[in-house]
Amino acid sequence: MKINDVILRTVTKAVVFIILTLGVYLFFAGHHAPGGGFIGGLVLASGIVLLYLAYDIETVHKGMPFDFKKVAALGVLLATGTAVGSLFFDVPFLTQTHTYINVPIFGEMGFSTVTIFEAGVALTVVGVVVTIILSISEDE
């Protein structure tokens, strides 16, 4: 995609960070408020897609040298891994657990294995969406 648009690029530079931050925020917010792995992943993916729209593939690849297929695979590994992992603690498949820990500066914070599971979901979404869009756009 060669769209040489100064306005788009300038706006993208600022907006992408907002979108990516929103994505990360939504991901962590998901526990108690709207958001979560799927939405967070989608927002992150749309931010990355916006980057690809504004710049060409090579430039973006320099900034983010990931193979998004592997990102997706890593996501699935995390999701299934937490599922299988629970077996090692002698609890049923996919059991999630959570606890509260007092962290300096931040105060009491909740930690949960669901977060790992959700991270897997988010990574898969990012990986798959970007992979699909990249492969279609690169096709000649």
Add this chain to the structure above:
Amino acid sequence: MLTILIAILLPFVGAALIPLLYKRLRRVTHLGWFVLSVPLLLFLLLIRYIPQVAKGKTFIHTYEWIPSFNINFTTYLDGLSMIFGLLITGVGSLVILYSIFYLSTKESLHHFYCYLLLFMGAMLGVVFSDNLMVLYTFWELTSVSSFLLIAYWHHRKASRAGAKKAMIITVFGGLSMLAGFLMLYVASNTFSIRDIVANVEVIRDHALFTPALILILLGAFTKSAQFPFHIWLPDAMEAPTPVSAYLHSATMVKAGIYLVARFSPVFGGEAIWFWLVSTIGLVTLFWGSFNAVRQTDLKALLAYSTVSQLGLIMSLFGLGSVGHYYGYAESSIIYTQASFAALFHLVNHSTFKGALFMMVGIVDHEVGTRDIRRLGGLMAFMPVTFTIAVIGSLSMAGLPPFNGFLSKEMFFAAVLAIRDVEAFTIADMGLLFPIIAWVASVFTFVYSMILISRTFLGKLQPEKLDKKLHEAPFGMLISPLILCLFVVGIFFFPNILGHYILEPAMASIYPTFPTAGELTPHIHAWHGILSPELWMTIGVILIGTILFKTLKSWKPLYRIFSQKYTFNTYYNRLLEMSESGSATFTRKYMTGNLTHYFIYIYVFFIALIAGYFIWSDAMVFNFDNDSVVEYYELILVFVMIFAAIWMIFAKGRVTAMLLNGVLGYSIAFFFVIFRAPDLALTQLVVESVTTALFLLCFKYLPDLMPEAPPKKVQWSKAIISIFAGATVTIVGLAVVHYDRFESVAIYFNDSYELAGGSNIVNTILGDFRAFDTMLEVVVLLIAGLGVYTLIKLKPRKEEADHEN
């Protein structure tokens, strides 16, 4: 008794280690030396249990695997599994030792030994499992590893074809066996073979008893290459010779026999069991030996001879089942002797046939051919190989002083004894048993003679051979010589084998009989000058010699059987028919036209959903409790209706796509209005991403052409669309009052206590229904990879249709 569990797992561990070791060991030594340690260790492990097992002790160890489905990993060591365990590990060690010299280091040895260990573990799993489901799993694994081993030289077309054939036939049998197992489970409510045997009186009256019997026999017959399923075994000879010696003569093909022996306490007293097992066995015995005579390839000859010998063992178990019918009595002991002979011949066959296969492998390896038309006169060059061939063949023909003589005489005794049985209306056909057995033995004698004389005697034909002749290296001769030692040793000391190995196995086959010792005869070589068995053997030798001498004059007989009507042609035709049939059927509906696919999807959807709601009388509407429709909601609805209708008449793709976006964003608005922020967020982002995707895709598509399909097509599309929309609408309205299921909403109210999150949507996604989410993620990845491979890896035009 963890040992047996370890015995099953060790080969798998070994197979897993091979890829790691292969690169390091490759330069130093042959990979086989490492692999050899596995069966050798297991063999020594098993031998330690012989004295205890001989005293009638059994060892059970249960590891709870899937207890909710009654599937436990129960290993069971008794006399019967001991025989098979010793054969698998013992012959396995010899075969691997032999293969070290047979396969050069240039071959891809890591594949070979990986598959071989996989097979060994699976086979041990089959014989040591007490749970039917576990047994079935290992059973199919032996088929898979056999497939891989037959196709080891996969660049050869015949190897691939043979592997496929073996796979199709044995897996077909395996599946019917699974159905039989499930029927037994329904009848007995347990998967444990020991429990089934213990409760056989209750199960026998169940309606599924006879179907289960037939289905299980189907599994046994296909695996043990019984008539008419024997056709896969000769084709499986494309495998490397060590594999043929191991899988296709000593172990895997005996899995079916193991199954029959294992289930004879369950089905033994039934007439249908007796008739099926004994007659199919006898027919196989005859057909195999009859066909072996005409083979020109030494391995094919041995393959048919294996088929025939498997039939012999099978029929003996059939005859032995009469003992179950009569139950324990002084007079019924004589019928149990058939089962004893079966076990005895099982061991004997493994020894002499293993030696013969290795002998043929040596000839093939050293001379470069196994075609008897090119061989002859090798005795002078290969004296040791010749000795092996003589010992193996004469034992196979049933001559003294070799172990085959003893079991063959017992076989004759068994078929003679069966004449007097009154049950199952055997008496009318009684005479047929000894006659078929005798005729088949004559043919066995003839092909044994062919094996010796055409290969080693007669005139050497150096002009037809490519290699210089010499004796095989010593390493290759060790294994067959050890087997020959057993062939002779068992003849002179048969009762050691009988007492320590066969007697406890008899106890497993006849668990209701009080003492196994009584069932174990003292094996004699000499039954007296007047014994009919002796005269049958003498007859076999006399007539066999005459037939062998006059072979040339009656061999044309085989040409009478037209090639058109062999079982192979039927098999091929069946395969072709099923292939072309499914191809035409698939082509009928997979038209490549997107419109057709949408029609299938929607018609199916309408039929299923609307059909169900009408059928179950769930189309109940009740608007009483609905909230008031606000004016802004109405505006949104009208916007959506407008966009949807405009979309149909849009001129360009981009316009249509934008209108579709209007629909999507409006739905997001609705989610906001109805206070579902999660859904609204998701919908908004999904809509944006799909719009970007569509924009990308449309770049490659031509502009929309104004097309005018026939009115009929347009109307049918319209009707289907309207029905689909109506179904969604009506179901949406009706489902509000659908009360067939209990609402799960209350459960999710406690999400904070149960899952530690107050966002119910996410606790459902990540915790309550996390299994769905996990699999969805996997599906997503698969879909992504699918798109990627379809686009990136599509073949270029000139590469299309390139296979093989």
